[in-house]
Amino acid sequence: MSQDADYKLLVETDKGKPGGELxxxxxxxxxxxxxxxxxxxxxxxxxxxxxxxxxxxxxxxxxxxxxxxxxxxxxxxxxxxxxxxxxxxxxxxxxxxxxxxxxxxxxxxxxxxxxxxxxxxxxxxxxxxxxxMGPGEAPLFPNFHFLSAPDAYVYQTKIHHACNYLQANEGNIDPAHLSFLHSFRKPLQERSEQAQKLQNVLIQNTRPKVGIERTRYGIRIFAKRAAEAGKNYVRVTNFVFPNLGFFAGDGGQRGTGGYSVHWHVPINDESHWRYDFYYHRSEPLDKADLDAKQNAEADATYHPHRTPENRYLQDPEEMEKFSFAGMGRNFPSHDLFAVQSPGAIHDRSREHLATTDIAIVAMRRMMLDAMKGLEEGKEPPLVIRSPNENVFNDIIVMGALLDETQDQNAYCEDIIRSGDFHAMKV
Ligand code: FES
Ligand SMILES: [Fe+2]
CATH class of the missing domain: 2.102.10.10 (Rieske [2Fe-2S] iron-sulphur domain)
Structure with missing residues (x-):
């Protein structure tokens, strides 16, 4: 099948289309x-x-x-x-x-x-x-930690996107853009010293070594950047099949011990809702603060204030003095610009993929393989049918300073074995 035909398969989600059935x-x-x-x-x-x-x-x-x-x-x-x-x-x-x-x-x-x-x-x-919305018996409801957390530890919101769900999901698993789109020229006052130090690593080291590991739930993505002497700053992000991204950071809340999830659900092929979950493993979140951030960027119907019509309220002065993008400090708003601006359905035949896009390539392959498998009657990945599959201690989400000599895959395996999620420093 041609590459263009594959791209079509990846973006179509109506009932009866292979992607929609998946x-x-x-x-x-x-x-x-x-x-x-x-x-x-x-x-x-x-x-x-x-x-x-x-x-x-x-x-x-x-x-x-x-x-x-x-x-x-x-x-x-x-x-x-x-x-x-x-x-x-x-x-x-x-x-x-x-x-x-x-x-x-x-x-x-x-x-x-x-x-x-x-x-x-x-x-x-x-x-x-x-x-x-599928046929047959529904699989077990996924027992992701953030879905079974006490109410105080998880915050949920959504934001309307005028683009296909897949291109936004691709943004989640592209670790290189952190050094650019979301970077700031000045320290953010609310950031801890440690968070600022890590932000500086992202700005100073713009060439992460991106590695991927296929897992039963999707793809574990490593982005490694040299930090202070003898240390690497390693971020571990996850593509969770078929339309979720898990990544370090809890909406600027507690600094350590939390993570965020973006879950992209098509409205139709040219628009989708991104459901956002902020989660902390052991501390309640400041929901008033998260509400304020949401309200600053979107209206009561969850439609963003920054749109192509107002050029995402980009401020040239801000670009000089404060931020790389000139679009405020809210990461989801930067991402909204980045994933909508290629057009409602990104024409992937125009792309020139680079080394840091390795996870995107792997994700598309995995989706296409699953569609093909489904047509042949094979159950796709992560359709959970038994309670022992429904434990997600293997989704490691972190941003941590590791010793140069430390093997990042082994570090994750140790966390999975020990169940010590607080080792996932974020
Ligand atoms: S009951 Fe007649 S149209 Fe619904
Ligand atoms: Fe982003």
């Missing part, structure tokens, strides 16, 4: 819990028009947007009597898509039992609603 084999975030009030919510996920609602018993349902009777929009419906009732003729649907009532049909009609509306199972975790 993403549908996993639990995916579809809304924040706070998005869903008393009224049904119309949403689009991977090109499917859906309605999310919470029934009068508190159960969350995700069903097709158009009523199976004569296609009236169910997002205007009434929540009552254990389901969602269509406004047109009163058909009532539960969270499983069963038709409970057809009040205009004869009393003894059994027709309602023949109707099965599109419905996907939902779960709530870490302030987020997840759905399984």
């Amino acid at each position: 993403l549908r084999r996993y639990w995916q975030p579809v809304a924040l819990v706070s998005d869903l009030g008393k009224r049904p919510l119309s949403i689009m996920v991977m090109g499917e028009e859906l309605v999310l609602f919470r029934d009068d018993k508190g159960k969350v349902g995700l069903v097709g947007r158009y009523c199976p009777h004569r296609s009236v929009d169910l997002s205007y419906g009434r929540i009552e009597d254990g389901g969602l009732r269509c406004l047109y003729h009163g058909w009532l649907f539960d969270v499983k898509g069963r038709c409970l009532e057809q009040p205009a049909e004869p009393v003894d009609s059994k027709y309602k039992d023949e109707i099965r509306h599109t419905a996907y199972p939902c779960r709530e975790a870490a302030g987020t609603i997840f759905a399984y």
